[in-house]
Amino acid sequence: MPAxxxxxxxxxLLASVPAAAQSSPATTExxxxxxxxxSVDAPEREYEVRIGPNTPLNLFFDVPVQLVGLEERExxxxxTVTGDSLLLMASRALKxxxxxxxxxxxxxxxxxxxxxxxxxxxxxxQAEHHVxxxxxxSMESGREQAREEREKARQCQAELAERKKLSGLMGLxxxxxxxxxxxxxxxxxxxxxxxxxxxxxxxxxISYRATSPDRGNPEVQxxxxxxxxxxxxxxxSTLPWLAAGAELVSxxxxxxxxxxxxxxxxxxxxxxxxxxxxxxxxxxxxxxxFLLELWEEGRxxxxxxxxxSFP
Numbered sequence: 001m002p003a004x005x006x007x008x009x010x011x012x013l014l015a016s017v018p019a020a021a022q023s024s025p026a027t028t029e030x031x032x033x034x035x036x037x038x039s040v041d042a043p044e045r046e047y048e049v050r051i052g053p054n055t056p057l058n059l060f061f062d063v064p065v066q067l068v069g070l071e072e073r074e075x076x077x078x079x080t081v082t083g084d085s086l087l088l089m090a091s092r093a094l095k096x097x098x099x100x101x102x103x104x105x106x107x108x109x110x111x112x113x114x115x116x117x118x119x120x121x122x123x124x125x126q127a128e129h130h131v132x133x134x135x136x137x138s139m140e141s142g143r144e145q146a147r148e149e150r151e152k153a154r155q156c157q158a159e160l161a162e163r164k165k166l167s168g169l170m171g172l173x174x175x176x177x178x179x180x181x182x183x184x185x186x187x188x189x190x191x192x193x194x195x196x197x198x199x200x201x202x203x204x205x206i207s208y209r210a211t212s213p214d215r216g217n218p219e220v221q222x223x224x225x226x227x228x229x230x231x232x233x234x235x236x237s238t239l240p241w242l243a244a245g246a247e248l249v250s251x252x253x254x255x256x257x258x259x260x261x262x263x264x265x266x267x268x269x270x271x272x273x274x275x276x277x278x279x280x281x282x283x284x285x286x287x288x289x290f291l292l293e294l295w296e297e298g299r300x301x302x303x304x305x306x307x308x309s310f311p
Contacts, residue, residue: 033130052127
């Protein structure tokens with residue numbers, strides 16, 4: 001039977017491969033190369049990689065690296081480190097069966113800081129050409145990655161709400177601008193006091209406070225809130241007035257840029273026009289009294305109201 005000698009030849013060839021040439025249990029074959037996952041339980045172990053004379057070997061890492069040492073380096077035709085990759089090509093002076101130590105250091109400051117490779121010289125037909133090396137993430141880096149993924153999910157939710165033009169309570173909930181506390185309001189008994197500027201009077205002011213999407217690491221950045229002021233303006237001057245910009249000024253002089261919305265100009269006379277101002281600030285800064293400054297295009301014809309506060 002002609003197939004039997006061929007099968008025996010294959011078995012004999014496999015039996016002749018040195019034990020060092022077998023794949024480590026911590027590795028998987030992928031895309032014609034090898035993916036090597038470093039062990040988190042045994043950071044001091046050596047990882048075998050098969051290298052052949054006149055055969056290029058590319059090692060790819062997930063962070064920039066530095067070559068610490070290489071035994072028999074004078075017998076390598078090419079040793080090149082470029083960022084997160086390492087290219088090796090041994091000369092014919094190295095013979096199958098030789099085992100060479102090669103420590104490599106990671107340059108991102110994380111642990112493990114270094115990996116030890118054991119280069120096993122094999123015939124060119126058995127040599128590896130492409131090995132991707134991955135290091136286990138530390139607990140802290142894993143938490144940071146989880147925070148980044150949560151932030152991406154929140155941004156996607158906000159973008160989805162914008163694309164679908166969600167309004168009302170659904171829009172507030174999807175964009176995370178309202179939580180179980182709802183949107184808190186404060187209605188002012190008296191009109192706001194005009195302190196300076198154009199002859200505008202504020203009527204029926206109501207202030208609002210809502211939550212704000214949690215951006216970044218809550219352990220580092222303070223919780224933020226959205227605050228808003230709704231008021232009706234009447235105009236005792238002789239020219240129409242249209243808001244183009246706004247700022248909220250705290251009692252300590254800190255200025256918070258605000259967006260302003262006005263449906264139409266405030267015309268001279270008794271007729272009132274609705275104006276809404278919104279800003280974002282740390283929750284701890286949203287207490288106390290504020291000044292509300294409004295102005296027209298080019299910061300002209302400004303007006304300042306006092307007595308603004310938020311719930």
